[in-house]
Amino acid sequence: MRLPIVHHPAFDARFDAAHRFPMSKFSRLADVLLADGLVEKDGWHIPAPALPGWLRLAHDARYVDQVLGQAVPEPIEREIGFKVDERVALRSRAATGxxxxxxxxxxxxxxxxxxAGGSHHARADQGAGFSVFNDVAVAARLMIADGDVAKVLVVDCDVHQGDGTARIFAGDPSVFTFSIHCEKNYPVRKATSDxxxxxxxxxxxxxxxxxFRDALRTAFERAKPDIVFYNAGVDPHKDDRLGRLSLSDDGLAERDRHAIGFIRERDVPVACVLGGGYSKDIDTLARRHSIVHRIATEFA
Incomplete structure (x- = not known):
């Protein structure tokens, strides 16, 4: 079986190259995966942008309407880190889809x-930290509502705590949130994950x-999931400008290999999302993000 890989051209909202969020990494990642044969030409699984009703499963209706109407208040846009214009609104729906x-x-x-995906700082009432919609939260809520699954485990390896995800699912026994992150990093005020x-x-x-190995086992045994959403952020890398941990490419690969292998050995499906990565060298960053796709092919 060839690994199913999801991509949409709208994942790249075409920011100026000087912007501190490296938006072009999504297009470059697609180029790398094609060039290296991890996906065939026209072999992408192309998503439909998330429907408003899906978004409202995890987000307040008022905030959803603000994003879709490009009317997000300026203080919230500042917390997100960029203006929510038409391209960003479409990008956020496409990534969630x-x-x-x-x-x-x-x-x-x-x-x-x-x-794409892994926008884990978005909470129910607003976005933050380069996150507009919390795509994993929307997907988990939708799959539960549709009766596809009853229990979800979120394994979040982004270097920043998945605070938005933790807040959305606080008190919700159907979704277990596990975040492994750098403690002295954004956000300053941490939420409480499971x-x-x-x-x-x-x-x-x-x-x-x-x-990580010990914590993953603990999370899995406590969650007893029907599916795992795995956030494979590469910002724990030693060269990431927003990271503060010191993982190497090999360390990221071994992290991904252990996570996917551990879960698949237990016959539980794994849905991988991209997560954070903020190096200025876009080619290097895209190749670093491709590690999870390369490792996943070992198990496909």
Missing amino acids: GTVLTGRLALAEGLACNT LDVGLEDGLGDQAYLAI
């Missing part, structure tokens, strides 16, 4: 990857992996 499709493909095939593992600055491959 991409994670929904990734979840559905994972249920059908056992494993699937998005080339399992939080806050790490010291500068932690390298071996120490990180030892902690």
Whole structure:
């Protein structure tokens, strides 16, 4: 089976190259995956942009309407980190639709990857931290509402805590949130996930992996999931400008290999989303983001 990979041209909202959010990484990642044969030409699974009703499963109706109407208040746009114009609104719907499709493909095939997603700072009432809609939260809520699954585990390996996801699912026993992140990093005010593992600055491959293996087992045993959404952020990398951990490419690959292997050995589907990565060298960053797709092909 060829690994199902989800992509939409609208994932790239075409920011100016000087913008601090490296928006062009999504287009470059698609180029890399095509050039390296991980996906065939015209082999993408192309998602439909998320419907408003889907978005309202995880977000307040007022905020959804503000985004879709490009009327997000300026203070919220400042927290997000960019203006929510027509291209950003479409990008946010497309990325969310991409994670929904990734979840559905994972249920059908056992494993699937998005080339976007992981916008985990968005909470019910607003976006923040480069996150407009919380795509994983929307996908989890939709799959539960449709009766596709009853229990969801979110494994969030972005270097920043998945605070929006934790807040959306606080008190919801159907979704277990696990975040492993750098403790002294954004956001300053942490939320409470079902399992939080806050790490010291500068932690390298071996120490990180030892902690991660134990925590993943604990989260899985507590969650008893029907599907896992895996946020494969690459911002724990030693060269990431927003990271503060010290993982190498090999360390990220081993993290992804262990996570996907552990879950698939237990016959639970895995839906992978991209997560954060903020290096200025777009080609290097795109190739770093492709690690999860390369590792996933080992299990497809």
